[in-house]
Amino acid sequence: MTTAIGIQWPEFNDGLTYNDVISPSSSGLTLINFYSSNYSSSAPLQGWLQRIHNGQITIDGDIVTDPDTVLRVGSKLVYHRLPWSEPETPFLLEVLYEDDDMIAINKPSGLQVLPGGLFQQRTVLTQLKWHANKNGNSSPGQLHPVPVHRLGRGTSGVLLCAKTKSAKARLAAYFADGTSLSLHPGQNALFGIAYGFTAFNNSVVVDKVLINKPIGIIRYPGVAKGLYVALPSGKPALSKVRVLERDLEKDQSLVQVEIQSGRPHQIRIHLSLIGYPLLDDPLYVAGGQPECFDSELVEEDFAEDG
Incomplete structure (x- = not known):
C-alpha cells in the first residue's frame, strides 16, 4: 500500500530577494538605469519605477525611493520581490519507496521540481524539505533532501x-555512469505513453526509432528565458525510442x-517532432514546436509588484 506526503500550499509564498554589488562599470548609473538595463526581462522601465x-x-x-539616485562602487543593492500567489499546483506526492537515504515519489503533472519563474515555493523540493522537517529523523547537519x-x-x-548529502553524491554518480540503468555513461532511460506508434513509417509497424535533431531556444510569451524547441541552429540531441507495448x-x-x-x-520535443507526442502533453505538438497562442502585453498594466 502506497502512502502520500504533502502539505497544502499557503495562499502566498514568502517573496524573494535579489542581491547585487555595484561594479566599477556600473558606478555612476542611476538606480532606475541599473535595473531597467540589467533586468529588462523581469520588468520594463515603468515596472521598475513602480x-x-x-x-x-x-x-x-536603506530603502531608496528616488529612481535617479546615483550608484557608487561597492554599494549593495537588494530588490525585495513581494509575496505572490503562485498558480494552482498539486501538492500531494505518492511515495513509492523510502529509506534513510532516499525517497522515490510519483511526481504529478503540473508540479515543478525545483524553483524557477512563477514557482518559487510550490515545488517538489519544498515538499521534501517540509516532509523532512516534520519527521525530524536526521540531524540538521545531515539533512539535505x-x-x-x-x-x-x-x-x-x-x-x-x-x-542526505552523501546519498545525493552517490546517486548522482550512478546517474552519471549509467550504473542504475545498465546504460553507457551519459545515457538516461525514461518511460512514457505516447500517441500512435501503432502504424509508422509508411504503415509499417516499427519497434525502434532513432531521433537525431538539435534543440534550441526561441522567444515565447510568458517564458522570460525562452522556450526549448526543435531548432536546426540548436545544440545536438539524440534520442533512441523503443516501443514496449501498443494499445491499438x-x-x-x-x-x-x-x-x-x-x-x-528533449523527450517531449523529439516525440512530438516525429508526430507522436506524449499523452496529454499540454505544450508540444507535432513538429516539436509549442502550441501557439495570442499574447498581448499592455505596458501600463502592472501587478502590485510592478
Whole structure:
C-alpha cells in the first residue's frame, strides 16, 4: 500500500530577494538605469519605477525611493520581490519507496521540481524539505533532501530524491555512469505513453526509432528565458525510442526513450517532432514546436509588484 506526503500550499509564498554589488562599470548609473538595463526581462522601465516607488529596493540596507539616485562602487543593492500567489499546483506526492537515504515519489503533472519563474515555493523540493522537517529523523547537519534528476513540470513519473548529502553524491554518480540503468555513461532511460506508434513509417509497424535533431531556444510569451524547441541552429540531441507495448484501440504506445544529450524537454520535443507526442502533453505538438497562442502585453498594466 502506497502512502502520500504533502502539505497544502499557503495562499502566498514568502517573496524573494535579489542581491547585487555595484561594479566599477556600473558606478555612476542611476538606480532606475541599473535595473531597467540589467533586468529588462523581469520588468520594463515603468515596472521598475513602480518597484522603486514601492520601497522594494534598498542600498546598503536603506530603502531608496528616488529612481535617479546615483550608484557608487561597492554599494549593495537588494530588490525585495513581494509575496505572490503562485498558480494552482498539486501538492500531494505518492511515495513509492523510502529509506534513510532516499525517497522515490510519483511526481504529478503540473508540479515543478525545483524553483524557477512563477514557482518559487510550490515545488517538489519544498515538499521534501517540509516532509523532512516534520519527521525530524536526521540531524540538521545531515539533512539535505533534494531531487537527483528532473522531470518537466507538465510531466508525471517516478522521481528519485536523496535525503542526505552523501546519498545525493552517490546517486548522482550512478546517474552519471549509467550504473542504475545498465546504460553507457551519459545515457538516461525514461518511460512514457505516447500517441500512435501503432502504424509508422509508411504503415509499417516499427519497434525502434532513432531521433537525431538539435534543440534550441526561441522567444515565447510568458517564458522570460525562452522556450526549448526543435531548432536546426540548436545544440545536438539524440534520442533512441523503443516501443514496449501498443494499445491499438486507444492508439497509444508505451515507449522507452534513451537520451544521451539531456537537453531540456528533449523527450517531449523529439516525440512530438516525429508526430507522436506524449499523452496529454499540454505544450508540444507535432513538429516539436509549442502550441501557439495570442499574447498581448499592455505596458501600463502592472501587478502590485510592478
